[in-house]
Amino acid sequence: MYGFYFDQTLCNGCKACQIACKDKHDNPIGVNWRRVVEYTGGSWQVDGETARPNVFSYYTSMACNHCEDPICVTVCPTTAMTKREDGTVYVDQSKCVGCRYCEWACPYSAPQFNAQTGHMSKCDLCYDYRQTGQDPACVDACPARALDWGPIEELRAKYGDQNAFEPLPDPSITRPNLVIKPHRDAQPFGHGTGFIANRQEI
Amino acid sequence: MGVGFLEQDLRRRSFLKWSSAVAGSGALVGAALSFTGIPGVGSQKVAAAGDGMADADRTVWSACVVNCGSRCPIRLQIKDGTVARVLPDNTGDDTLFNRQIRACVRGRNMRQRIYSPDRIKAPLKRREGTERGDGQWDEISWDEAFDLFAEKLKYTIDTYGNEAIFKVYGSGVWNAHLGTSGGWGRLFNLLGGYLGYYSNYSYSQIGTITRFHYGNPDEQISNSFEDSIKHGRMLVLWGNNPQETRMSGGGLVFTSLEAAKTDGLKIVVVDPRHSDSVSLLADEWIAPRPGTDAALVAGLVHHLVSNNLHDQEFLDKYCIGFDEEHMPPGVPANASYRSYIEGKGPDGIEKTPEWASRITGVPTQVIKNFAFELAATKPVNIAQGWGPQRHANGENQARAIYLLSNVLGQVGIPGGGTGGREGYHWPLTQWFPDGENKVPVTISNFGWTDAIDRGPELTATKDGIRGADRLNVGIKFMLEYGGNMLASQHAENLKTREILRDQSKCEFICVVDNQFTGSAELADLVLPDTTTAERWDLAPSEYTGDMAYLIMCEKAIEPLYDSRPAYEMVTEISKRFGVQQEFTEGRDLEGWARYLHEEFNRKAVPGMPSFDEMKSVGVYRYVNPEGTTVALKSFRDDPAANPLATPSGKIEIFSAELYEMSQKWEFPGGDKGDRVTPLPEYVATWEGAEEAREPNAKYPIQLIGHHYKARTHSTYGNLTNLQEAHPQMVWLNHLDAADRGIADGDTVELFNDRGRVQIKAKVTPRIMPGVASLPQGAWMKVDAAGVDHGGSVNVLSRLHPAPVSKGNCQHTNLVQIKKV
Known part of the structure; x- marks a missing residue:
């Protein structure tokens, strides 16, 4: 089972990962298999002429998490959405009718409708690159080295097994193959005091 | 139903589902947990030497050469004569002095820049009988374009002298050993020189004042x-x-x-x-x-x-x-x-x-x-x-x-x-030689609109003219090469535009670029340059710490449409002045790259590979031999x-x-704060923090313009992938937004006596109350009423220089903001 690792302590939200993915897969505007969400919170204590901040912000870069329980596969009426033997989830373009059930079901909105093809599209963890011994494009793109990938057991052994942080969905829904190193201000899932600060971008 | 609808739907859905997070805040960070129990310091993985797509014809080294202060190698994969994919650096590692030079979001979008619909396809001449900025053009041949450029240049020199020629600041081709010059300065120097400028838009004040300290x-x-x-x-x-x-x-x-x-x-x-x-x-x-x-x-x-x-x-x-x-x-x-x-x-x-x-x-x-x-x-x-x-x-x-x-x-x-x-x-490798400029007079980087508008009035002690007590004629012939100063990267865009539209002042404007910018709209002649992918170059590092490097930029594809590298344009123009041999010294662009590399770079940097070896090596790193920099x-x-x-x-x-x-020094305008002080004391200025807080201030918000990830200044600013990733919005503190009934994502108007900008608001605690930031570099889109919908901060910044540097003060602006 393969998965991704993401380090919130390194990501400045530049989105080189998103663009590297878009460049490789020729995805049009509106289709981003990898996106970056900004989570921000806190406020200012204004006292007369002075103002003191108590503010936090951090980014999370997110693609398909190739889940243990991929709800997109479960709901697909045409069996187009499939798990490969290596655990990665892909959509067979010849079977997909573009009904978008998977998109509505996935808590991460990982499957995305490509209006140019009329089919769903999604991250396949750069299957072609992996076949030739290369890393997924997003992993090698990150200027901060915030991304890694590999067999999920190895990632968990190396980086731990945490992934329940705001503003991500409840990991119990699909059991994502994802490991996150939290930002010092990261808030545990269900206990967030912040908000998604870049709604337009995701 | 178009993509727009689907796209919007997708975004809304994403937002609704991602967690229970809701817009709005109030709770303090004190409650946030701190996680310290995770071992490891991030990915130590060294990238595999990936070859990218399986069926590429070839992969060549190139670079992103814009003015971000860094410089990144990229590898372009060529298929059937076109760039089919952009790959990152695959040399170096994750150690401090041999680090892999991974391009950011902008460089990774190079393919969209090369094939942008904004590429200029042929030389364009402003249509007879129209005004600058009217947007009516005639395509002309390269020979006609070169003749026109040479004729206007000769006329300017004969009529006004070399001091009337000016090459305005521009940094869209930054710090490439060959491309940054383009050869323009060398041509002007061979013809007697041109009016120069001191300092730059990045650090005019510190770059001018430091010599006193x-x-x-x-x-x-x-x-x-x-x-x-x-x-x-x-x-x-x-x-x-x-x-x-x-x-x-x-x-x-x-x-x-x-x-x-x-x-x-x-x-x-x-x-x-x-x-x-x-x-x-x-x-x-x-x-x-x-x-x-x-x-x-x-x-x-x-x-x-x-x-x-x-x-x-x-x-x-x-x-x-x-x-x-x-x-x-x-x-x-x-x-x-x-x-x-x-x-x-x-x-x-x-x-x-x-x-x-x-x-x-x-x-x-x-x-x-x-x-x-x-x-x-x-x-x-x-x-x-x-x-x-x-x-x-x-x-x-x-x-x-x-x-x-x-x-x-x-x-x-x-x-x-x-x-x-x-x-x-600092890199030890060699830039293209522009030669000696025999015109001793310089103005500040920011002083060119004044030099056009009222040239002969400008003096040393009032306007910072150097090398002479005053200007003789002002600017009559202006070249903008790879820059967007004319439209939106200078200040007070609407006033600047009026100065430029007056053809009795600056009589000829030529813009050379590979994208049709707002500056190109104001030109008399527009010449289509290539991107770096379409020509030879060598790109050094810049402000990259104690590791310097050199990047090979191989000509990856043929020039698109009827574009040409600037050096080839200047070569043709030099012929018309009979100085072709002096200009080229018999070399084409690749010849210069090879010559500079073999004659200078290999002698200056121990171990530097040959020019031909660099085509496969790609990037050559070298570190400060004295260890880390202790200034x-x-x-x-x-x-x-x-x-x-x-x-x-x-x-x-x-x-x-x-x-x-x-x-x-004289300050006839008498603006608050316009004075020279021998000590580094605090000086309250026009449109400063104190003026913003005066009771009943007309413009109570201090507006700054931070550098934005989507662009380097204005470069890359027209590309949809980057606009999607990093949309232009004004950052506004949630307390100021609440006072004005503004919610996150609302369209707001920022205005002062110099202009109006309408753009969406990013309502956030991430900026101080009383302060807003409109990221600099956005391309201006002015409607018939004079309102900018592109979000250019320089619609609102002031065409007034700092006291000693005579430089740009683009973070000193007061505005009011209201919901549209």
């Missing part, structure tokens, strides 16, 4: 981040935001993160905005109002001196002007910095932390604690960025931050610093043997030269 005719660098990592205990990023302004993964994004990972190195960020450097690097964030940094320094120094925590020994030995015992001859009593902070100077005000608190907005206790921390945590590298100096009082802001490192005695020691920007190993070390070690280039040979906290200028 440290004797350096440019900025004075500090120690490098690498040096802080090795030797420092504290790093202060003062108005310095490497995570957003220096985004290369081989440069300061990497080294500043390494600094953040370093145990025992505390990082403090001073910035009115909660930048990504604050969120990733800072152990502590201090937020002063824009333009009040010199007041913050005065309050800090007051507290240091009051508690005897200043380095008197250093000040006595290495500086003049700190106290009355160390003043240059012939100046009045009580003119020292110590007298200034103790209230013994002309203003009679003691610069206590309480005084500084009222001006800066930083609570008194925060100032006092910061002072104690600075004194207790040495060595400390105070590394200022270029934000503080891009103000109407920017010269003093920059000098004040230098001064703080002087008071702490941190200059020239490992782990310390000068208060300047973080140091670097002004020789001065610190032996100030008698290695004096500074100031009149006293020491650091001049009080500058006798500035004192003399304060008597002689």
Whole structure:
């Protein structure tokens, strides 16, 4: 089972990962298999002429998490959405009718409708690159080295097994193959005091 | 149903589902948990030497050459004569001095830039009978274009002299060894020279004022981040935001993160905005109002001196002007910095932390604690960025931050610093030779609109004309090569546009670019340049710390449409003046690249591969042979043997030269803050923090314009992938937004007497109350009513220079904001 690792302590939200993915897969505007969400919170204590901040912000870069329980596969009426033997989830373009059930079901909105093809599209963890011994494009793109990938057991052994942080969905829904190193201000899932600060971008 | 609808739907869905997070906040961070139990420091994985797509015909090295201060290699995969994919650097590793130079979001989008629908396809001439900016063009042949350029150039020289020729600032082709010149300066120099400019839009104030403080005719660098990592205990990023302004993964994004990972190195960020450097690097964030940094320094120094925590020994030995015992001859009593902070100077005000608190907005206790921390945590590298100096009082802001490192005695020691920007190993490789400019007169980088509008009125002591007492004629022939100054990167865009539209002033404007910019719209002649992918070049590193490098830029594809590299244009024009041989010396572009590399680069850098080897090597790294950069070390070690280039040979906290200028320079406009001060004192200015807070202020919001990830200045600003990733929005504090009934995502209007901008609001606690930021560099889109919908901050910035540098003050603006 393969998965991704993401380090919130390194990501400045530049989105080189998103663009590297878009460049490789020729995805049009509106289709981003990898996106970056900004989570921000806190406020200012204004006292007369002075103002003191108590503010936090951090980014999370997110693609398909190739889940243990991929709800997109479960709901697909045409069996187009499939798990490969290596655990990665892909959509067979010849079977997909573009009904978008998977998109509505996935808590991460990982499957995305490509209006140019009329089919769903999604991250396949750069299957072609992996076949030739290369890393997924997003992993090698990150200027901060915030991304890694590999067999999920190895990632968990190396980086731990945490992934329940705001503003991500409840990991119990699909059991994502994802490991996150939290930002010092990261808030545990269900206990967030912040908000998604870049709604337009995701 | 179009893509737009689907796209919108998709986004809404994503937002609704991602967690229970709701817009709006209020809870304090104090409740946030801190996670410390995770081992590891991020991915140590070295990228596999990936070859990208399986069926590429070939893969060649190229680079992103824009003015971000870094420079990144990219590998272009070619299929059937077109660039089919962009790959990252696959050399180097994740170690501090051999780091892989991973391009940021912009360089990775190079393919969209190369094939942008905005590419200029053929030479364009403004249609006879129309005005500049009317948008009516005739395609002409290259021969017609060269003839027209040569005719206008000859006419200008014959009629007005060489001083009337000007090549305006532009940084869309930045720091490439060949491309940055394009050959234009060399041509003008062969024909007798041209009006030059001093300084630049990035750091005009600090680059001008530093010679009075440290004797350096440019900025004075500090120690490098690498040096802080090795030797420092504290790093202060003062108005310095490497995570957003220096985004290369081989440069300061990497080294500043390494600094953040370093145990025992505390990082403090001073910035009115909660930048990504604050969120990733800072152990502590201090937020002063824009333009009040010199007041913050005065309050800090007051507290240091009051508690005897200043380095008197250093000040006595290495500086003049700190106290009355160390003043240059012939100046009045009580003119020292110590007298200034103790209230013994002309203003009679003691610069206590309480005084500084009222001006800066930083609570008194925060100032006092910061002072104690600075004194207790040495060595400390105070590394200022270029934000503080891009103000109407920017010269003093920059000098004040230098001064703080002087008071702490941190200059020239490992782990310390000068208060300047973080140091670097400057590339040793060679730029295209432009030759000698025989016109001695220069104006400031920012002075060209004045030089067009009222050239002969400009003088040395009033307008900063150098090399002569005044200008003779002003600018009559202007070239913009790879830049967007004419439309939106200068200031007060609408007024600038009116100056340029008057054809009786600047009589000929030529714009050379590979994208049809707003500046091209204002030209008489537009010439289509290629991108770097379509020509030969060599690109050096820039401000990338103690690791320098050189990147091979191979011609990857044939020029698109009817575009040509600038060098080939200039070669054709040089023929028309009979100086082709002198211009080319018999070389084409590849010939020059090969010549410069073999003759200079290989001799300057040990181990440098040959030109042909570089085609496969791609990137060659080399490090500072002296180790990490410790700026002004020789001065610190032996100030008698290695004096500074100031009149006293020491650091001049009080500058006798500035004192003399304060008597002689003229400011006929009488704008608040337009004066020269011999000390780095706080000066309240026009449209500053104090004016914003006056009761019933017409324009109560201080507007700054931070550098944005989507663009380098305006370069890449027209590309949809980047607009999607980083849409243009104005950052507005949630308290100010609530006062105005503005919600996140609402369209708002920012306005002042100079213009109106309508753009969406990003309502966030990540910016100080009373301050807004409209990221600089957006392409202006003005409607018939004169309202800009592109979000160009320079619609609102003022065409008025700083007092000494005569440079741009783009963070000094007051506006009002309302919901549309």
